[in-house]
Amino acid sequence: MPHFDYVDPDAPKGGLVRLSATGGFDTFNVLLPKGNPAPGLGLIYESLMESSYDEFDISAQYGVIAEAMRYPDDFSWVEYRLNPAARWHDGAPVTTADVLWSYEKAVEINPQQRFYYHNVVKAEERPGGVVRFEFDASGNRELPHIMGQLLILPKHWWEGTNAAGVKRDIASGTLEPPLGSGPYRIKDFAANRQIAYERVPEYWGKDLPIRVGTNNFGEIRYVSFLDQAVELEAFKGDQYDWREERSASQWSKAYDFPAVRAGRVVLEEFPDRGSGVMQAFVPNLRLEKFADPRVRRALNYAYDFETTNEIVSANLLKRIGSYFAGTDLAATGLPQGLELEILEEVRNQVPPEVFTQEYKNPVGGNPQNVRANLREAVKLLQEAGYRLDGRRMVDAGGQQLTIEFIYADKSAERSLLPYSENLKSIGIRADLRLIDLPQYINRIRSRDFEMATLVWGQSLSPGNEQRDYWGSDSADRPQSRNYAGIRNPAVDKLIDRIVFARTREELVAATHALDRVLLWNHYVVPQFHSDVDRTARWNRFGHPQEIPEFTHGFPTIWWYDEALAAKTGAPR
Numbered sequence: 001m002p003h004f005d006y007v008d009p010d011a012p013k014g015g016l017v018r019l020s021a022t023g024g025f026d027t028f029n030v031l032l033p034k035g036n037p038a039p040g041l042g043l044i045y046e047s048l049m050e051s052s053y054d055e056f057d058i059s060a061q062y063g064v065i066a067e068a069m070r071y072p073d074d075f076s077w078v079e080y081r082l083n084p085a086a087r088w089h090d091g092a093p094v095t096t097a098d099v100l101w102s103y104e105k106a107v108e109i110n111p112q113q114r115f116y117y118h119n120v121v122k123a124e125e126r127p128g129g130v131v132r133f134e135f136d137a138s139g140n141r142e143l144p145h146i147m148g149q150l151l152i153l154p155k156h157w158w159e160g161t162n163a164a165g166v167k168r169d170i171a172s173g174t175l176e177p178p179l180g181s182g183p184y185r186i187k188d189f190a191a192n193r194q195i196a197y198e199r200v201p202e203y204w205g206k207d208l209p210i211r212v213g214t215n216n217f218g219e220i221r222y223v224s225f226l227d228q229a230v231e232l233e234a235f236k237g238d239q240y241d242w243r244e245e246r247s248a249s250q251w252s253k254a255y256d257f258p259a260v261r262a263g264r265v266v267l268e269e270f271p272d273r274g275s276g277v278m279q280a281f282v283p284n285l286r287l288e289k290f291a292d293p294r295v296r297r298a299l300n301y302a303y304d305f306e307t308t309n310e311i312v313s314a315n316l317l318k319r320i321g322s323y324f325a326g327t328d329l330a331a332t333g334l335p336q337g338l339e340l341e342i343l344e345e346v347r348n349q350v351p352p353e354v355f356t357q358e359y360k361n362p363v364g365g366n367p368q369n370v371r372a373n374l375r376e377a378v379k380l381l382q383e384a385g386y387r388l389d390g391r392r393m394v395d396a397g398g399q400q401l402t403i404e405f406i407y408a409d410k411s412a413e414r415s416l417l418p419y420s421e422n423l424k425s426i427g428i429r430a431d432l433r434l435i436d437l438p439q440y441i442n443r444i445r446s447r448d449f450e451m452a453t454l455v456w457g458q459s460l461s462p463g464n465e466q467r468d469y470w471g472s473d474s475a476d477r478p479q480s481r482n483y484a485g486i487r488n489p490a491v492d493k494l495i496d497r498i499v500f501a502r503t504r505e506e507l508v509a510a511t512h513a514l515d516r517v518l519l520w521n522h523y524v525v526p527q528f529h530s531d532v533d534r535t536a537r538w539n540r541f542g543h544p545q546e547i548p549e550f551t552h553g554f555p556t557i558w559w560y561d562e563a564l565a566a567k568t569g570a571p572r
Contacts, residue, residue, distance in 0.1 A: 006054055006548040007213025007557050013199070014218040015560020016571050017541070018240040020231055023437045024192035024224045027173035030151065033110045033479045035173050036438070038195050039222040042151075044180030046205070048080050048099070049148030053274075053548035053557070061148050062210045065094055065181070069148065074138035078147055082129045087204040088154050088181050096125045101155040103133075105170050112479040115468060119143055139500045142463035154179045183215040196221040213544070216559035226437065228409050238538060241571060242554060245534045248313035249414055255536060264568045266539045269532040274550025276324035276458035280524035281405075281419070283451050285485040286476075289401065293351075294384040296522040301377035302422045303525050306365030312414045313528075319361055320526035323518050324458050329508060331515040333358055338509040342497055343516070349490035351520040359519040361526060370422070378426050393427030402429040404450040408440035412453060415527070445479060453527065454483050460550075462511055466495045470518065484523050491517060540565040 003009045021039035030041050048066040063069070066080035086094035103123050106113040122134040133147050157179040158170045168174065177186040183206065184197035197220045205211050223240050225231035232250065235243045236257050245251045259265040283290040283299070290296060305319045322330030335343050335355065343354060353359075362373045378388065381401075386393050392400045403423070405416055413432065420430035435443070443449050456469055465481075467474060472487040474480035494517060497510035533552060542561040547553065565571075 001209050003209055003212035004052055004054070004548075006544055006546055006553065008544045008559075009213045011213050011216045011542075011544075011557075011559040012562075013216050013559070015540075015562070015565070016219045016221065017217045017242065017555050017558075017560065018221045018223060018571055019242055019555070020235070020240045021222045021224045022226075022228065022231065024226060025195070026175070026191060028175060028178050028186070029170065029173055031106055031109045031113070031153075031170060032173060033112060038189070039224070040184075040195065040197055040220060042182075043184035043197050043220065044178065044182045044186065045151050045153065046086070046094075046181050047149050047151050050210070052210070053551050053553055061145060064205065064208070064210070065099075065152050066148065069144065071144045075135070075141050075143055076138040077132060077134045078144035079126065079130050079132045080148070082131070084129065085204050086181060088157070088179055089185055089200060090157075090179060092154070092156060094152060094181055095155075096129060096131045098152055098155045099131045099150070100125060102153045103150055105153070105158075106150070109171050110479070111477060112468070112481075115474065115477060115480065116146065116464060119464075120147070139502070140464075141501070142461075142499065146464060152181065154181070183211070184220065187219065192224060194221060194223045214556050216557075217555055218560070220555060228411060235536065238569075238572065241538045241540065243536045245536060247411060248309075248316035248530065248534075250411075251534050252314035252316060259538075260536075264539055265536055267534075267536050269534050270547065270552040272326060272531050272533050274460065276322075276327035276329060276460070277455060277529050278320060278323040278325060278458070278524070279453065279455045279527045279529060280320070281451055281527065282454045282484050282524050283403075284447060284449055284483075285487075285523065286447060287450060289403075289450075292384040293522045294380040295386075295401075296525070298377040298380040298384075298426075299423075300522065300525045301362045301373040301380070302426060302428075303362075303419055304364030304370050304373070304422060305361070305528060306363060307370070308415055308418055309528065310365070317528040317530055320529050321359065321361055321519075323456070323515050324462075324511060325526075325529050326531050327458065327460055329458070329460070329462065329511045329515070331359070331512040331519070335513065335516065338505065339512045342494070342510055342513045346490040346493055346517070349488075349493075350517050354516045354520050359516065374422065374426050381426070388427055391427055392429075400427070400429055402431060404431045404433055406433050406435055406440060406443060406449050406452050408435060408437045410434060415453075444483060447476075447483075447485065452483075456481065461507070463499055466498055466514070470514075471495055486518075486521075486523055488517075488521065538571070539568045540571065 023036055025036045025038040027035045028038055030037055046064045049061040049063055051061055065082055065086045067083035068081040071078040100123055107117050119135045120133050121136045124132050126132050135143050158168050161167050162176050175191055183200060183203045185200055187196040187198040189195040199218050255267055283296060309315055309317050324330045364370045364373055381393055386395055394400050416432055420432060423430045468481050470482060470486045470491050472492050474482040475485045475487045494510060494514040501507035501510055540561060541558050543558045
């Protein structure tokens with residue numbers, strides 16, 4: 001192919017685009033599990049292979065640093081032959097030593113990477129610029145895919161010295177601009193404030209079919225903000241160019257300003273078909289107070305999504321009823337066919353409702369429904385050993401049930417305050433604690449929380465990452481995304497059915513089965529999602545006629561439009 005169908009191969013090059021980031025940054029080291037890496041560092045690096053924007057099949061990958069790959073029918077190993085044209089920005093070739101060193105350092109330094117690549121038992125160089133990874137199990141179709149995602153770093157640079165003669169350390173943070181091999185390099189920066197990347201004219205991969213028509217901007221600048229309210233006002237003041245609005249309330253109320261009415265700012269919604277999501281109030285299951293599923297279910301009955309959606313979000317959101325919301329991987333109806341066969345393997349380990357009822361969240365929205373839901377919540381709590389002592393829900397020892405909600409974004413109070421009032425009405429004390437972002441991140445990472453709003457993104461082809469999300473081995477592992485602390489042998493078995501699925505049909509059936517079991521264990525209180533990406537942009541940019549099916553692709557396949565910018569005004 002000469003290029004992807006969704007790009008304009010003649011897209012103009014140059015111009016500036018300014019993006020926003022939240023929370024600042026203190027390092028350029030992408031491997032460190034701690035600290036805040038600078039936004040956009042993926043622009044300076046390449047992986048062995050990458051996916052396109054219009055395919056969801058797990059096997060759809062294209063070579064970047066790797067020009068070829070091969071693996072056997074049982075997926076027990078994979079080999080990549082490197083593209084001899086691949087170069088670092090200093091002109092040195094990208095070598096097999098770089099690939100092996102990048103893998104070794106990733107698993108040595110980062111616990112999450114160590115878990116992600118834990119199936120690799122051997123990594124070695126083969127003749128002809130080939131690297132080989134051997135696995136501890138056969139049948140895992142995803143392993144060649146995830147090895148292709150490995151980010152390749154320059155061994156010779158990291159093992160060298162800086163301008164002051166000090167030896168660099170890949171295990172430490174640094175604000176020395178690192179050497180890369182990608183289409184951009186760091187131009188300048190101010191720590192915790194902003195970073196600018198400039199396009200590399202001599203970039204070795206610019207003529208690869210997967211790169212034609214992409215990376216068109218001459219400069220990409222990220223501006224960091226510590227407060228989301230300030231971030232929105234900065235957009236209105238033309239301090240950055242593109243904004244994805246995650247708040248339906250903000251979208252409905254905050255975008256009627258002069259630049260929008262004049263056409264200088266464009267509001268546009270793009271369908272979100274490429275990802276699923278679970279966003280939820282997540283209780284820390286490591287705490288005894290959340291051990292009983294009846295308690296967790298009661299917390300769901302106390303959440304009145306419908307009223308909050310109407311009053312706060314102009315009915316723009318949808319209630320999440322699946323761990324794969326927004327995709328065909330979400331379970332519906334009752335299990336049948338292959339899905340039922342898979343569930344039969346764990347029948348004695350899962351709630352009986354998995355087989356007899358379709359999961360549905362409680363429905364509020366009016367006083368009658370809310371009162372009925374709260375009565376059901378009280379009933380469940382009493383069944384779990386609690387009792388009402390006046391207006392306090394207390395345990396057998398007379399201690400009131402209390403829940404501390406931690407959050408870093410003050411706008412979260414729009415949902416938290418009505419929820420906390422409902423909890424208060426059934427005797428539960430909800431303590432809302434607003435903390436700064438670094439403290440919030442550290443408390444989630446160290447599992448030092450009782451309840452928090454957390455999000456899991458899902459691809460259309462789930463696999464090994466499910467172990468990191470819900471697997472027993474990840475429940476107490478530092479840096480895992482098993483925030484809730486789920487330990488369930490049935491869940492582990494269903495994850496394995498996903499990982500070792502041999503066909504798309506089996507993958508979908510196993511994912512449906514996993515979805516049901518997670519839902520009926522009431523691990524979280526599902527919140528809401530949107531099936532569109534709501535975007536606002538200063539009107540300075542062009543894009544291909546056909547936007548890819550699974551993403552808007554900004555800024556990778558867009559470009560700076562001189563004519564539009566002349567009407568809107570150049571960015572500052």
